[in-house]
Amino acid sequence: xxxxxxxxxxxxxxxxxxxxxxxxxxxxxxxxxxxxxxxxxxxxxxxxxxxxxxxxxxxxxxxxxxxxxxxxxxxxxxxxxxxxxxxxxxxxxxxxxxxxxxxxxxxxxxxxxxxxxxxxxxxxxxxxxxxxxxxxxxxxxxxxxxxxxxxxxxxxxxxxxxxxxxxxxxxxxxxxxxxxxxxxxxxxxxxxxxxxxxxx
Amino acid sequence: xxxxxxxxxxxxxxxxxxxxxxxxxxxxxxxxxxxxxxxxxxxxxxxxxxxxxxxxxxxxxxxxxxxxxxxxxxxxxxxxxxxxxxxxxxxxxxxxxxxxxxxxxxxxxxxxxxxxxxxxxxxxxxxxxxxxxxxxxxxxxxxxxxxxxxxxxxxxxxxxxxxxxxxxxxxx
Numbered sequence: 001x002x003x004x005x006x007x008x009x010x011x012x013x014x015x016x017x018x019x020x021x022x023x024x025x026x027x028x029x030x031x032x033x034x035x036x037x038x039x040x041x042x043x044x045x046x047x048x049x050x051x052x053x054x055x056x057x058x059x060x061x062x063x064x065x066x067x068x069x070x071x072x073x074x075x076x077x078x079x080x081x082x083x084x085x086x087x088x089x090x091x092x093x094x095x096x097x098x099x100x101x102x103x104x105x106x107x108x109x110x111x112x113x114x115x116x117x118x119x120x121x122x123x124x125x126x127x128x129x130x131x132x133x134x135x136x137x138x139x140x141x142x143x144x145x146x147x148x149x150x151x152x153x154x155x156x157x158x159x160x161x162x163x164x165x166x167x168x169x170x171x172x173x174x175x176x177x178x179x180x181x182x183x184x185x186x187x188x189x190x191x192x193x194x195x196x197x198x199x200x
Numbered sequence: 201x202x203x204x205x206x207x208x209x210x211x212x213x214x215x216x217x218x219x220x221x222x223x224x225x226x227x228x229x230x231x232x233x234x235x236x237x238x239x240x241x242x243x244x245x246x247x248x249x250x251x252x253x254x255x256x257x258x259x260x261x262x263x264x265x266x267x268x269x270x271x272x273x274x275x276x277x278x279x280x281x282x283x284x285x286x287x288x289x290x291x292x293x294x295x296x297x298x299x300x301x302x303x304x305x306x307x308x309x310x311x312x313x314x315x316x317x318x319x320x321x322x323x324x325x326x327x328x329x330x331x332x333x334x335x336x337x338x339x340x341x342x343x344x345x346x347x348x349x350x351x352x353x354x355x356x357x358x359x360x361x362x363x364x365x366x367x368x369x370x371x372x
Contacts, residue, residue, distance in 0.1 A: 056293045056321065056351035108317075108356050112290060113243040139357075145243065157243045180244055185288070185357050 001037055001044075001075065002082040014090045023146035023160035025091065026173035033168055038132055044071040045131075048102050058111045060183075061104040075194075076100040084198060087172065093124050095198035105140050105191040111183035113145060113157070116175045116197065123175045125198040130191070132167040137191035140165045144173070145180040152177065165191050216322065216330040219270055221308055221339040223262050228337060231256045232310045232365055235282045245295035248352065251282040259367055263306050263339060267371060270341060275304055275371035282310075283352065285318065285364040291352035293323060299344045303370045307332055307340040310365040315355060318364045322350045334364050 007029065008014070018025045033041055047069040050061045067073040080098040088094045116126050128142065142163040148156035157180060163171055165183075173179060175197065183191075221228075237249035260277050267275050283291070307320055311334050320332040320340070324347050332340040342348075355362055 056290075056353065059354070108358055110354055112292070112354060115244070147244075154242050154244050157241070182243070185354075187357060 001033065001041055002079050003034055003037070004082065004086065005031075008086055011086060011090050015092070018091055023144055024174050024176065024179050026144065026171065027090075028163060029170040029172075030166065031168055032129060032170040035168075038168065041075075042131065044069075044075050045102050046071075048072050050102065050104055056112075057114060060109045060111065061106070063102040065099065065101060067100070072100065072102070076196075080198075087125060087198060091125060091172075091174070093174075094200060095124050096200065098127075098198045099196040100194055101196055103191075103193045103195055105137065105183065105186040105193075107186055107188055109191075110185040113143075113180050113182040115177060115179050115181075117177050117179065122200045123197040124200050125172055126175050126179070126195075127170065127172045127198065128165075128193050128195040129170045130165045130167055130193050133190045133192050135189040136167065137165055137186050137189040139184050139187035140189075140191035141184045142171060143182050143184055145182075147178040147180045149178060154180070165193065214329075216340065216342040217270065218332055218335070218338050218340040219266070221262065221266060221337055223259070223308075223337065225337060227258060227262075228308075228310050229312075231259050231367070232282075235284070235365075237282070237284055244292075246289075246291035246352075248289045248291050249284040249286075254280055254282040254367060256280065256367065259308060260369065263308060263369060264371070266339060267304065267306070267341060271304075278303065278370040278372050280367060280369040283366050283368060285352060285355045285362075287355055287357040287359055287362050289352075289364075290354040293321075293326075293349045293351040296349045296351065298346060298349065299370075300346050302343065302345045303372060305342045305344050305350075306369045306371065307342070308367040308369070309334060309336050309338050310367055311336045312363055312365075315359055315362045315364050317353060318355045318359075318362065319353045320350055320366070321353060322348060324348050 144161040146160040315334040318334040322330040
């Protein structure tokens with residue numbers, strides 16, 4: 001399912017791109033899954049139950065933190081097996097395991113600015129893979145912020161990059177105290193994705 | 201001792217209410233007009249407009265009287281601020297001010313019109329125990345202490361032109 005194309009052979013170039021990316025290290029891969037594999041990928045999610053989650057920071061629908069189906073569990077295991085080694089080399093951050101949840105953002109759903117960084121959780125890299133949607137979303141972009149810190153508190157937060165939630169696109173980004181990002185509110189359509197973190 | 205304090209806090213939070221302010225809408229609109237807002241935009245905490253010293257003696261008098269009617273006791277006014285939110289705005293719980301002493305927080309809704317899902321959520325130990333909807337002319341009275349925090353929920357951009365205005369006052 002997760003087959004790395006020729007772009008992944010240029011690890012030196014990817015490492016340079018990773019380090020140079022602003023406002024913090026990230027990579028974007030389009031056409032990540034081969035077109036003839038997409039139906040099988042979507043079918044693997046058929047048995048996964050989705051529930052609504054809401055807090056002061058977010059409103060969306062998602063699968064449980066642990067996959068309910070063996071299909072999603074296998075998809076997650078293969079994702080880690082295929083991606084952890086090259087991402088470790090490209091980012092210079094050794095990662096091993098990964099978690100994975102399926103997300104559905106409908107109109108009015110959002111994930112407000114946050115960094116993903118939490119002491120003790122060992123999240124090293126974050127990722128989002130945008131699945132083909134029967135009704136492509138309006139809004140729902142991944143927004144990256146430039147942050148200035150003083151005594152571990154943000155003193156400046158400015159929009160620096162918008163990444164469209166385009167079908168079959170994988171985004172990987174660094175997790176740190178300055179990796180401030182949000183999912184902009186979905187204004188129409190359906191934004192579906194697989195997302196989670198790589199851990200040390 | 202810990203159990204007793206916990207029980208007291210729990211009982212206090214159960215006394216939170218939302219009632220009509222009984223302030224005429226013309227007075228509410230007039231009170232809203234002179235507020236001078238500043239933009240807050242450290243987006244990891246909130247995106248909203250605020251006036252930290254809104255001059256509104258008529259609101260202080262009216263809400264002081266309303267507290268006496270509802271709670272049967274006279275409370276002393278401490279301070280107030282006005283918060284205005286438009287589409288895309290919010291105020292997260294981590295940005296809320298914690299009150300080390302017991303106070304009564306009153307949220308008077310000065311919004312021109314109701315906005316669905318634009319609420320204030322009061323939390324104790326992280327769990328929402330009281331929701332204040334956007335209901336113009338209403339006033340929520342919420343006992344606060346060190347374990348209570350609040351957040352202003354995200355105002356959807358689907359509500360084009362939405363304006364949520366709240367006058368938040370503390371009483372001792």
